[in-house]
Each structure stands twice: as C-alpha cells, then as structure tokens.
Amino acid sequence: MSQSISNLRLGPPASPAESSPEQPHIVSLVLRAKKALLQGEQLCTNASSLSTSSAQTAVDVLALDAQVRWMSEAVLDQLKLAAQVAKSIEQKRSELERHVRDWDTLRAQRSDALDAILESLGSQSVPPDFHVVSADSSPFGSQNPSEDEDETPFGFPKADSDPRESPTDTIRNRSPLARIQERRSKKMDRRRWKTLRDFVDERAIEDLLDTIERDRQELDDILAQTSDYPESLAKTINAIKEMVPADVALPSLNTIFASQEATSIKMAGQLESLAHHYGNISNAMHDHENGEEFGEEDLEGMNSDADALPGIISELEDGVHAIQAYSDELLAAKMVAQDHIDTHRRILTDLDELGEIMTDMLERQHHVETESLDHISHLHLELSPLEELHHKYTSYQYAYNKLVLELARRRQYREAVQRFVANTMAELDTMVEEERMLRADFQAEHGQYIPEDVCLYIENPPNRWTVSRRNDEPLETLPEVEADMVEEAQQRTSGVEVGIGASQSL
Secondary structure, eight states: OHHHHHTOOOOOOOOTTTOOTTSOOHHHHHHHHHHHHHHHHHHHHHHHHHHHHHHHHHHHHHHHHHHHHHHHHHHHHHHHHHHHHHHHHHHHHHHHHHHHHHHHHHHHHHHHHHHHHHHHHHTSEEOGGGOOOOTTSOSSOOSSOOTTOSBOGGGOBOOOOOTTSOHHHHHHHTOHHHHHHHHHHHHHOGGGSEEGGGGSOHHHHHHHHHHHHHHHHHHHHHHHTTTTHHHHHHHHHHHHHHHSOOOOOOOOHHHHHHHHHHHHHHHHHHHHHHHHHHHHHHHHHHHHHTTOOOOHHHHHHHHHHHHHHHHHHHHHHHHHHHHHHHHHHHHHHHHHHHHHHHHHHHHHHHHHHHHHHHHHHHHHHHHHHHHHHHHHHHHHHHHHHHHHHHHHHHHHHHHHHHHHHHHHHHHHHHHHHHHHHHHHHHHHHHHHHHHHHHHHHHHHHHGGGSOTTSOGGGGOOOOOOOOOOGGGOOOOOOOOOOHHHHHHHHHHHTTOOOOTTOOOOO
16 A cells, blocks of 8 residues: 555646546545554554553563572472371381380280199199198189088188078088098199189289279370371472473573564554555645546556455554464463462461471470370380299299199109008018027026026017107198109290299290
C-alpha cells in the first residue's frame, strides 16, 4: 500500500465538464485514512505498552524464580536437618532395643538354665527312707505333700487333717500294720517315690518369673511411647518434600524479546505507511478543494490504497496479538512462580510446626531413654535371683548326690566295723576255749596233788569277753541305698566342681 501511495500521481486539473459525478468523494477517503492512522497509532501504543510491561514481567519472573530456588534450597536443607533428627531418634531407639534384646537373651539363658536344673531335679528320685522329720531338713520347702504320708519330705508338716474325720476312722484307715505295708509297697515301687524337685518351692519361682515378666511388659509400654516417632517424622518429611514445587519453567526470554522487537519494527513500518498515506490523501483533498481534478487512474490508485487499509490494520492487530501472547506467557510464568512462593510460605509454616513437634519428640525421647535405662538396670537386678536359684539348686543336687555317696560310705564303714567285731568275737571265743582246755588239762594233771586251801582261784574258768557299743549306744540307723542310686550319684558328681555357698555366674 505504501508503494501504491508513494506512486500516486496528481494529473493536471480537469475541466468541470470533464469531472464525473460518480467519482468517490475525496473526503471519505481522507476520513478512512485518518481512521486507519488512528487505529494504527493505538495498536502500536498498545504494543509498546505490552512490550514495556513484558520487560517488567520478565524482571519479576527472574526475581521470583531466584526467590523460589533460594526457598527450595532452604526448605530442603531444613528437611535434611529434620531427617537427621529422625535418624537420631531411630538410632537411640535402636540402641535401647539392643539393650532390651541383650537382656532378653540373658533372661532366656538364665531361665533355661533354671529349667534345666529343675528338670534334672525332677529326674532324680528320693527313697522314702530319706524322708525324716526335721524342722530344718529342707532349705526349700515342699509344694507337693503326699496324701499318703504323715509328714512332708524333709520334715515340713502336712496341713491339718480334715476336722470331719473321726479318730476311729483314722485308726481304722491308718493302722500301723497298714502303714508299714503301704510304706513297703511304696518302697518297692519307685514310681511313687518323690523326686528332688518335690522339695523345691516352685510357687515362689513362678511368682518371681511373673514379676519379671510384668516388669518386662512395663518396659515395652515405656518404649511404645516413642515407637512411632521415626516413622511419623519420615512420613511428615516426605509429605513436605513432595509439596516442594519444582523449578519454574522459564520461557526463553531471548526468543521472546527478539520476537517482540521484530514485531515492533514491522508494526512501526506499517504505522509509517499509514501516516504517509494519510499525508498524501490529505494533500490530494487540499488540491481538490483548490479546484484540481484527478484523472481516472489517480482515483483508482487512491481507491486501491484505501482498500488496502483494513489489511494493514489486521496485520497490526496480529502484531499486537503476538506481543500479547508473549506477555501472557511471561505473566503465566510469573503466576506460577508466585504460586510457588505461596506454596513455600505454607511449607515454612509447616516447618515451624514440625520444628516444635521435633522439639517435643526429642524431649520425650530423652525422658523415655532415661526411664528405659533405669528400668533395664532394675530388670538386670531381677535376674540375680534366677542365677542364685540356679546355683542353689545345682548345689542342692550336688549335695544330695554327695549325701547318697556318704550314706553308702557309712554303710560300708558300719559293715566293716561289724565284720571286724564279729571276727574279734570269734577270735576271743577261740582263745577262751583254748584257755579253758589248757586249764582243764592242768587241773586234771596236777590239781589232785595241790591242797584245797592253796590258790583257791586256780580252778576258776577263763573270763569270757564281749565287744559292745560304748555306753550301750543304739546301733546307727542308715537308710538303704541301692547300688544303682550310688552309681548314678557317682556319675552326677564325677568331674563336677561345685562350691557350696559360692557364687556362680551363667
């Protein structure tokens, strides 16, 4: 169009007779050119404003992007610190759990050792003859008194008899002969014998184990107060980390500015063409008012240039739209960055709350750690009675086996003494008989010649001798110990060194 306007030629003025009444009115062409020029100026002004605001928006986008990046790094650093706190809590809990596992292992060892010695005690029978009435004969007591004995093992009395039972029933049902026969039957049937375990106060052991288990459960309750802390912190940290926005996807500013500049240059050229056309058509109108007439060729050129004005305006509008699109792209990036800033502000609020929560968690964890360690120390003290019981019952079994061997030795001693006494008595009887015969021979050979009033005692027989216990002490009573029991006792004590009353450690 600018080319057509620049080529517009003004011919010589035509005579009034030659002017055509159908020639377009020159004023309408001027108005159309002026309107197009004003529209072009407005569009270029809008484009310039958009370019200026785009530049400011680009600066804002860069500033917001830098702020987002800085806040993202700060948030991630805070989350790393929070993760370290969570890891510290988890490590402290792991250390406590290791102490608990060590204690559980030690308790299992000592409980198993105690069970083993109790099982061993339950496998060793005690003959009925060993059950003596003595208030101090058993250091452990008896939990399982026999219903068919008048006294419990190792001398602990049975419960009082039923008051509904009459003395006649007692005499009738428990006559001495029946009692002797029953004891003989029981002595023959080892299945009815008591075991060393019958003299153990298992009720006290159960009470001790129940107390230990109850205190162990209390330790679990203490540890459970912070059991979910590591997992809870990890979930919170991951949730906040997922909230951290990604980096702003910045558009290519160089491309945008280059495109806007090219569009602005093009629009400037188009606006210059509109101004040139308006100047030409205004001059033509002044010439027409001065009486100059235009030829048909000139009129066709002016009409052609006027018809091109809407296309130029459309191109200017397209340029404005292009610049607007670039501006909208920058505004969209700015809005995204601003949303990220808002998200980070919410994250910082969450981090402040998380910091307060972690402070409370650390204080609670420290309290739980202190309380747990004190409780574990108390539990270790409670294991000492198990060790002491194991040593006591081990020594008890060892002493019983030594008792069996001692009784066997004493029986051997008694039998050896009895044999010695019997042999001595037989030898004395032989010597007395020999002496009697010698005296009888002497008396037969010489007695008739010796006056009766000389050595009256010469006719006395030799003294007869006897060997008896001093002061008529009763014969020592020893229970019968069968050979297999002695052999079992020897096997159980062979190679075993147990210091009675000494401390043993598992």
